[in-house]
Amino acid sequence: MVHSISPERALKAYGDMLLIRRFEERAAQLYGMGLIAGFCHLYIGQEAVVVGIQSVLKSQDTLITAYRDHGHMLAAGMDPKGVMAELTGRSGGYSKGKGGSMHMFSREKNFFGGHGIVGAQVPIGTGLAFAHKYKEDGGVCITSLGDGAANQGQVYESYNMAALWKLPVVYVIENNGYGMGTSVARSSAGPNYFGRGQGWDIPGEKVDGMEVLKVEEAAMRAVTHARSGKGPYILEMDTYRYRGHSMSDPAKYRSKEEVEGVKETRDPLDHFKVYMLKTLKISESQIKAIEDKIKLVVAEAVEFSKTSPEPDPSELYTDILKEGSTMI
Amino acid sequence: MSADPKNHSLLSMTVREALRDGMAEEMHRDTSVFLMGEEVAEYNGAYKVSQGLLDTFGSKRVVDTPITEHGFAGLGVGAAFGGLRPIVEFMTFNFSMQAIDQIINSAAKTLYMSGGQMGCPIVFRGPNGAASRVGAQHSHCYASWYAHCPGLKVISPYSAGDAKALLKAAIRDPNPVIFLENELLYGHTFDDVSSDPEHVLPIGKALIRREGKDVTLIAFSIMVGKALEAAERLSEQGIDAEVIDLRTLRPLDIDTVIQSVKKTNRVVSIEESWPFAGIGSEIAAIMMEHAFDYLDAPVMRVTGADVPMPYAANLEHLALPQVEAIVDAAKAVCYRS
Numbered sequence: 001m002v003h004s005i006s007p008e009r010a011l012k013a014y015g016d017m018l019l020i021r022r023f024e025e026r027a028a029q030l031y032g033m034g035l036i037a038g039f040c041h042l043y044i045g046q047e048a049v050v051v052g053i054q055s056v057l058k059s060q061d062t063l064i065t066a067y068r069d070h071g072h073m074l075a076a077g078m079d080p081k082g083v084m085a086e087l088t089g090r091s092g093g094y095s096k097g098k099g100g101s102m103h104m105f106s107r108e109k110n111f112f113g114g115h116g117i118v119g120a121q122v123p124i125g126t127g128l129a130f131a132h133k134y135k136e137d138g139g140v141c142i143t144s145l146g147d148g149a150a151n152q153g154q155v156y157e158s159y160n161m162a163a164l165w166k167l168p169v170v171y172v173i174e175n176n177g178y179g180m181g182t183s184v185a186r187s188s189a190g191p192n193y194f195g196r197g198q199g200w201d202i203p204g205e206k207v208d209g210m211e212v213l214k215v216e217e218a219a220m221r222a223v224t225h226a227r228s229g230k231g232p233y234i235l236e237m238d239t240y241r242y243r244g245h246s247m248s249d250p251a252k253y254r255s256k257e258e259v260e261g262v263k264e265t266r267d268p269l270d271h272f273k274v275y276m277l278k279t280l281k282i283s284e285s286q287i288k289a290i291e292d293k294i295k296l297v298v299a300e301a302v303e304f305s306k307t308s309p310e311p312d313p314s315e316l317y318t319d320i321l322k323e324g325s326t327m328i
Numbered sequence: 329m330s331a332d333p334k335n336h337s338l339l340s341m342t343v344r345e346a347l348r349d350g351m352a353e354e355m356h357r358d359t360s361v362f363l364m365g366e367e368v369a370e371y372n373g374a375y376k377v378s379q380g381l382l383d384t385f386g387s388k389r390v391v392d393t394p395i396t397e398h399g400f401a402g403l404g405v406g407a408a409f410g411g412l413r414p415i416v417e418f419m420t421f422n423f424s425m426q427a428i429d430q431i432i433n434s435a436a437k438t439l440y441m442s443g444g445q446m447g448c449p450i451v452f453r454g455p456n457g458a459a460s461r462v463g464a465q466h467s468h469c470y471a472s473w474y475a476h477c478p479g480l481k482v483i484s485p486y487s488a489g490d491a492k493a494l495l496k497a498a499i500r501d502p503n504p505v506i507f508l509e510n511e512l513l514y515g516h517t518f519d520d521v522s523s524d525p526e527h528v529l530p531i532g533k534a535l536i537r538r539e540g541k542d543v544t545l546i547a548f549s550i551m552v553g554k555a556l557e558a559a560e561r562l563s564e565q566g567i568d569a570e571v572i573d574l575r576t577l578r579p580l581d582i583d584t585v586i587q588s589v590k591k592t593n594r595v596v597s598i599e600e601s602w603p604f605a606g607i608g609s610e611i612a613a614i615m616m617e618h619a620f621d622y623l624d625a626p627v628m629r630v631t632g633a634d635v636p637m638p639y640a641a642n643l644e645h646l647a648l649p650q651v652e653a654i655v656d657a658a659k660a661v662c663y664r665s
Contacts, residue, residue, distance in 0.1 A: 062410065096443030103441035112409055113446070117433050123399045124434060127406020134362070134388065134412055141406075157399025164394070319444040320478050322502040325528075326358060326413075326449075 003217050007280050013055065013212050014276060015290045017047035017269055020071040022298045023080055027070065027087055031247045035306065036087045039116070040101050043071030045210075045242040048268035049174055050075035052215025053142055056223050060137050064112040064125040065144035067102035068174075068241075072144065076109045080297055084305035092308030096315060119145065119152030122171070126158040129169035129226075140168045140226045148179020150193045159232065163200035166231035170222045171197075173236045174209065180245040181253040194236035202232050209237030210266045213275075240266065336524035338489070344377045344514040346488035346521045347453075350495035351378065351415060353525045355385055358413060361499055364391040364400060365417025365454075374419045375455065375514055401427030401452070405434045408450040408504075415499060418454035421470045421508065435504035436479030451498045453507035456484065457549065457600050458648055460512065464636035469601035471548070472610070474506040475577040481531055482578040484508040486552035489520030490575055493529035501531060508577075510550045534581035536588065540570035543658045544588040546611060547598040548574040551649065555598055558654035567662055577607060585611065586619050593624040594661040598654055603631040625661040630654050 005013070024042045031040050043050075046068075054075040057063075065072045073083050078094065086093025086104050094104040102116040112128060115121040125143025132139035149155065150173050162169050173193045177184055184191045194204035203225065207218040215237065222233035240262045244251035251259075276282040341349075355361045362385075367374045369382040369392040382390040393400040397418065404414040418424045424431065435448045457469035475482045481503055485491040491509070498505040537552065538559050547555040552573045559569040570588050574581065589595055595615055597608035608629035615627050633647040659665060 064406075094443065095441060095445070098443050099441040103438075105438075105442040105446045107445060112406075113438070113442070115434070117429055120402060120429060120434055123402025123430065124406035124409065126399075127403035127408070128410040129406075130403055131407045131410025131412050134407070135410075154398045154402060157394070157396035158403070160394055160396065161399060161403060319440045319442075321481070322439060322444075322447045324502055325497070325500040326502070 003213060005213065007282050009055070010276050010280050010282060011286060011290055013051055014269070014272055014287065015294060016051045016054070016075055017212065017272065018291065018294045019080065019297060020047045020050070020074050021269060022294055023074060023084070023301065024070060026298055026302050027084070028243065028247065030088065030302065030305070036101070038100055039067065040087065040247040041068040041245065042241070042243045043068055045262070045268070046174060046176060046239045047071060048212040048215050049172070049209045049237045049239055052212045053172065053219045055216050056220045057142070058139070060110070060139035062110045062112055062128045062132070062139060062141045064115070064121045064128060064141065066115050066118060066121050066146065066149060068146070069102065069104065069114050073104060073106070073111055076106070076111045078106050078109050078111060080301035081304040084301040085308045088305040089310065090305060090308035091311045092304060097311040098315065098319065119149040119154050121145065122149065122152070122155045122158045126162050126167060126169055129162065129167040130165070132168050133165070138227060140170060140223050142170050142172060144172045144174055146179060147173065147175040147177070147184050147191070147193065148182070148187065150196070151188060159197055159200050159202060162232035163197070163202050166229060168226040168229070169232045170219070170226050171232060171234045173234065174239055175236055176239050176241045178245070178253065180249070183253065194234050197232070197234045202234055204234030204236065206236045206238060209239030210268045210271065212268060212272055336522055336527070338519060339521045339523055340517055340519035341488055341521050342515055342517050343488045343491050343509070344375065346492035347377050347495055347509065348379055348381065350492040351499070352381060352384060354496055354499040355381070355389060357525070360411065361413045361415065362389040362391065363415045363417065364393050364404060366393055366395055366419050368392060368417050375511060377514065378417070397423045397426040398430065402430040402434060404450055405430050405448055408435070408448045409446060413449050413499065415451045415453060418452060420466060420511070421454050421456040422466050422468050424452065424454070424470065431504070432477055436477050439503070440479060447502050448504045449502045451505045451507055453495070454509060455511040455514070456508035457510055458637060461639060461641065461644060463639045467637035469599070469632070471508060471577055471599065471601060472606045475607065475610070480504055480506055480578060481576070482506045482508065483531060483576050484549045485575055486513070486549055486573050487520050488516070488518035489522060490529060490535070492521055493527055494531065494575065497528045497531050500528065508549065513550055529575070532576045532579040532581055534575055534584040535573045536570060536584065537573045538569065538571040540568040540592065542568045542592055543594040543596060543662055544570045544572060544585070544592045545596050545598060545654065545658065546572045546574060546585060548577060548607070551598045551600055554649065554651050555654060557651045558658065561651065561655050562658055567658060567664070569658055580610070582614055582618065585614070589615065589619045590622050593622055595623070595627045596630060596654065596657045596661055597627065598630045598649060600632045600648055602634050603629060604634065606631055625663065628657045628661050630657045
């Protein structure tokens with residue numbers, strides 16, 4: 001049932017997931033040391049979702065999510081140094097230190113944020129898809145949201161317009177079981193999020209979001225559908241976050257056993273490592289090489305985030321308005 | 329009618345026609361410009377501002393939306409991030425409150441939050457403030473709400489010529505622009521509309537519509553008309569009023585106001601909306617900060633009554649600033665009764 005991939009692609013996928021895992025672990029440490037402050041929402045446990053999706057995207061495709069966005073950025077190929085330095089609020093950060101964890105963007109890598117208001121990214125992503133269709137560039141917009149956001153009215157306004165106008169958008173509902181401290185059972189009457197597009201005939205499917213190859217396969221189906229002009233597609237990813245909602249959340253709403261259970265039986269990295277060793281016959285030393293490389297990349301990012309200077313005080317008043325007017 | 333230097337003429341037309349022409353010219357000029365909103369296409373616009381645009385440009389570029397302001401405002405923001413130049417029409421700005429998170433948090437703030445990467449070239453336009461007898465939920469003026477926020481430009485024109493030239497400027501501007509029109513002005517005819525498709529007014533420059541030396545009357549949108557009427561009545565009583573049409577609320581043309589006050593030494597600010605934290609409050613603060621030594625009297629504000637807009641005709645009349653109130657305020661700052 002699961003499609004197979006080449007050893008090269010497997011090592012890349014593993015490396016991409018591992019980069020996110022190690023990066024987020026270091027970010028948590030830096031937060032504890034006071035170098036990162038305010039909001040910091042970690043993606044640990046959910047790595048397979050973004051890595052699986054990214055593997056099927058084309059160069060013109062666009063990506064948008066809410067505030068649990070470090071993983072999306074790294075999977076899109078943004079520089080870990082620029083991401084970590086934004087977390088520490090330095091001028092070398094992607095937003096020159098003025099945005100923070102939830103507000104990073106890269107036009108070069110087609111990553112459109114990084115948004116702090118739950119659900120707001122969904123109409124915006126639908127608009128990015130509108131632009132793809134208007135410009136006839138064959139692009140698709142991957143719009144990520146959580147189980148908490150999936151109850152927002154603007155999500156359903158977006159579904160309606162996407163279906164009405166057959167916009168090339170794939171809605172990826174990253175269902176990690178909790179919207180902050182509220183479980184899906186307590187927030188959602190009828191929590192089959194993938195089926196909530198039925199009212200508009202939007203196809204949807206639920207995917208094991210802890211298995212990167214299953215994510216890839218489903219993402220390929222969804223993106224092909226959207227790209228062909230048939231309109232939107234909904235993917236519900238069954239995933240899990242190992243840490244709390246944010247760095248301020250002690251996560252008392254779930255048991256330690258539940259968390260440990262997922263780590264032991266469903267970890268995306270452990271599972272994929274087994275697959276690489278047993279099925280693809282990749283050697284331990286090849287995997288170790290990746291692990292060593294990632295260690296260096298993350299260390300470099302952390303170093304940069306500490307040495308990059310804070311923004312110049314004059315930056316308080318820059319980037320409020322853009323100069324100029326369209327010259328044709 | 330007269331000719332302007334570029335061999336184009338000044339035309340006489342209504343505000344709604346001028347706005348339509350402004351949009352049409354910009355849509356001809358730049359294929360990334362498109363219009364979306366409720367009833368803008370097949371209905372030709374709830375107030376007929378987009379009359380004929382669907383026939384000219386087709387349904388890809390003139391898009392009827394469902395009644396989902398929150399969703400379509402956000403969609404417009406995404407389209408702008410994605411390289412298009414949307415004009416999003418709110419049937420009235422009262423409905424923009426449903427979308428205000430997208431306007432402020434997604435459109436206005438993102439250039440800053442992204443360190444300059446994510447500009448949002450979008451225009452949100454539609455009628456603002458009171459119409460006639462439409463009651464409290466449909467008569468709200470958002471001038472001071474939007475003018476409050478860095479990251480936006482806020483324009484509120486009076487004449488047809490200004491409406492066209494400023495809407496063109498707004499569409500060409502790379503920032504999110506709030507363009508506040510007025511339903512009652514749509515049908516007014518002015519003869520100041522340029523036929524030159526390259527005639528664009530600078531955003532942030534006020535206009536002195538009537539020169540005077542005794543008192544400065546500051547207004548925007550429909551209140552400019554009332555201020556001009558008041559100036560006529562005042563001149564019969566020997567008071568020579570200068571009328572400033574702000575045109576843009578953010579950025580506010582403080583220099584033009586200060587230069588005027590240096591001459592007249594007396595200021596009356598006029599707006600149709602509520603007094604608390606209104607545009608007049610800002611003008612009064614600016615006068616304190618920049619022109620205190622030139623004032624011979626405290627700044628006076630003429631505003632709408634601090635009430636939700638009533639339906640009854642007599643109460644609505646009382647709730648909005650009338651010409652007499654402006655005349656009385658001008659006389660008060662001149663210490664004449």
